[in-house]
Amino acid sequence: MKGLRKISTVFSRNLSSASRHNFHHNTQFSAPLILCLGVTGVSVALQIQRQNEAFCEEGESDLPSFGSSSDPMFLADQEVPLETISLQSRIPPTRDENETTNLQKSIRALDSAHDIAFREQQALATSMQDVAAQAKDRVQSLQTHDHPMVTTQKMYFYKTSELQTDMADRFIILAGSSSVDVGGDIAHLLGVPINQMHTGKFIDGEVNIQIQESVRGKHVYIINSTTSADALMELLLMIPTLRRASAKKVTAVIPYYGYSRQDQKHFRRREPIAAADIALMLEEMGVDRVICLDLHADSLQGFFSPTCPVEHLMPAPVAAAYFHEELMPRADENYPPITVVAAHEGQVARATQFRTVLQRLSGQNVDLAVLTKSKMAPGSSQYEAKLVGNVAGRKCILVDDIVNTGTTMVSNIEGLKQYGAESIYAWATHAVFGPPNVNDAPERLQELDELEFLLVSNSIATERQLPPKIRVLNVAPLLAEAIARSLHNQSISSILSLEPLERYDA
The missing domain is CATH 3.40.50.2020 (Rossmann fold)
Structure with a gap:
């Protein structure tokens, strides 16, 4: 029917055109022409109709996307106006209940990961409560x-x-x-x-x-x-x-x-x-x-x-706290007179910081002295120690940043003894001793009768066995505190101020 309507429309157009232009000039051919065109149009329309019906019978699943509602294959039992055009779409197959889309799988996986992370966070929070x-x-x-x-x-x-x-x-x-x-x-x-x-x-x-x-x-x-x-x-x-x-x-x-x-x-x-x-x-x-x-x-x-x-x-305040505990008198004794001695002019700032913390912890006055370095001869590695300050009859704590060959320290200890120091202790942050076959500084310091003990930090690891007069102070707590404050964007320089600070973990 659809093909027939199409052929009829074309035929009507051609007929109208022909009638307007040639009908009055060729009246002798009008009747045969109309009869011939009519028979041809009906034959073509019937042939197209048979083809459409055969096509629909071969497979209804492959119906065209669009079709007229007046065609037998569309809404045949319903009265629908001819102007209505219906959209034919294939109905998707019904999915099994257990089958799910990739999006749903992703959502479930995300929820599962979130639950795992939440449980891990809760476990970590519980464990961190015991850290204090x-x-x-x-x-x-x-x-x-x-x-x-x-x-x-x-x-x-x-x-x-x-x-x-x-x-x-x-x-x-x-x-x-x-x-x-x-x-x-x-x-x-x-x-x-x-x-x-x-x-x-x-x-x-x-x-x-x-x-x-x-x-x-x-x-x-x-x-x-x-x-x-x-x-x-x-x-x-x-x-x-x-x-x-x-x-x-x-x-x-x-x-x-x-x-x-x-x-x-x-x-x-x-x-x-x-x-x-x-x-x-x-x-x-x-x-x-x-x-x-x-x-x-x-x-x-x-x-x-x-x-x-x-x-x-600066670990000097930590060392000062250690010496405070070592030199702290018993209940029936007085705090001993102490002088902090800078090993040379460049160590005055370290010695001053050391002295400030020691005074703060002990509540007693602590003197400050300086040993100047002057070479005994041009090009010589030997130094003559000259004292600025008072050390006579006092406990002296010698402050330096590095002890390597021990030449300067040995010279300073001997010089302090000559100036009348009662007892001599020493503190050096870094002990750059090296292997025993290269540097014998620890053994030479051990042999000094004037030295009570030398305190150094563990900033440099050594495999050699150090003598009893050399003690190693663990500065890991200071570095751990610095790292913790760095993580929480807190002040690091104020760690050694001995002042109460707002805690990042309060």
């Missing part, structure tokens, strides 16, 4: 284990009782081969595990670094002293390794900043300013922040650009 009680136990474990170190009986500057729950999952601590022990103690005090990292060497001597867990999106603290060229190379390679592993931030915690004594170019010498060059290399590798322990000179902070801030921690 565990912090004291962790400090006591540093005091009682078989490690050959000493700590203060009271934690004057280590205040960390807990980290915010959301912070505990956002940072990790890595320890280089030169700072494995102090790095482990820092992680222990913060209540987090020391993360896995392999450092070694290939057969040809090249440094091999492998980070063995994901650091993506985390703040990474690298504990590594640059005590040797290998240790420095490890640190320089660890930083870009973490960067390429998508770490969010990288902070280098350097207990001992190697090459720090090469901080200036001497007159008419062709030599590097190695301390500045190392700062440039660290920044070029991608470090975000640096935390150092007792730099040889404050000017080293200026070797880094403003985009890489440097936190300078």
Whole structure:
């Protein structure tokens, strides 16, 4: 029928056109022409109709998308106006109840992951509630284990009782081969595990670094002293390794900043300013922040650009607290007269800070003296100590930042004894002793009758057995407190002020 209507329409148009133009000129052909066209049109229409019916009988599932409502195949039993056009679409097959779309699967997976994360967060929050009680136990474990170190009986500057729950999952601590022990103690005090990292060497001597867990999106603290060229190379390679592993931030915690004594170019010498060059290399590798322990000179902070801030921690107050506990008199005794002595002119600032904390803790007046360094002959390594201050009949605490060959310290101790000091103690932050076959400074200091004991920090790890007169002070609590405050954007320089601060974990 649809084909018939189409042929009729075409025929009507042609007939109208023909009638307008030629009918009055060719009247003799009009009747035969009409008869011929009519028979032809009916034949064509019937043929198209038969084809459509055969097509529909072969497969009703492949019906055309559009069709007239007057066709037999569409709404045959309903009276619908001819102008109505209905859209024929295939009905999708009914899905099984257990079958679901990829979107629904993704939603379920997301809900499951959220539930797991929520449960883990609750478990972590519950465990962190016990950290306050565990912090004291962790400090006591540093005091009682078989490690050959000493700590203060009271934690004057280590205040960390807990980290915010959301912070505990956002940072990790890595320890280089030169700072494995102090790095482990820092992680222990913060209540987090020391993360896995392999450092070694290939057969040809090249440094091999492998980070063995994901650091993506985390703040990474690298504990590594640059005590040797290998240790420095490890640190320089660890930083870009973490960067390429998508770490969010990288902070280098350097207990001992190697090459720090090469901080200036001497007159008419062709030599590097190695301390500045190392700062440039660290920044070029991608470090975000640096935390150092007792730099040889404050000017080293200026070797880094403003985009890489440097936190300078001074452990002298921690050492002063230790000496306060050691020299504290019994109930029936008076506090002994004490003089803090700067090892040379460059140590006056350290000695002053040491003296301030000691006075604050003891409540007693503490004197300050300075030993000047003057070479006995040009080019000689021997020094003659000249005293500015009073040490006669007093307990003296000699303050220096580095003890290496021990030449200056031995000279100063002997000089203080000559000036009438009653007893002599010494404090040096960094003990750069090296192997026994190269440096015999510990043995020479042990043989000094005038020396009571020398206190050094564990900023530099040593495998040699130190004599009894050399005590190692564990500064891990100070570094742990600095890291905790760094994570919570709290003041680091105020740790040693002995003033009450607003706690990040209050």
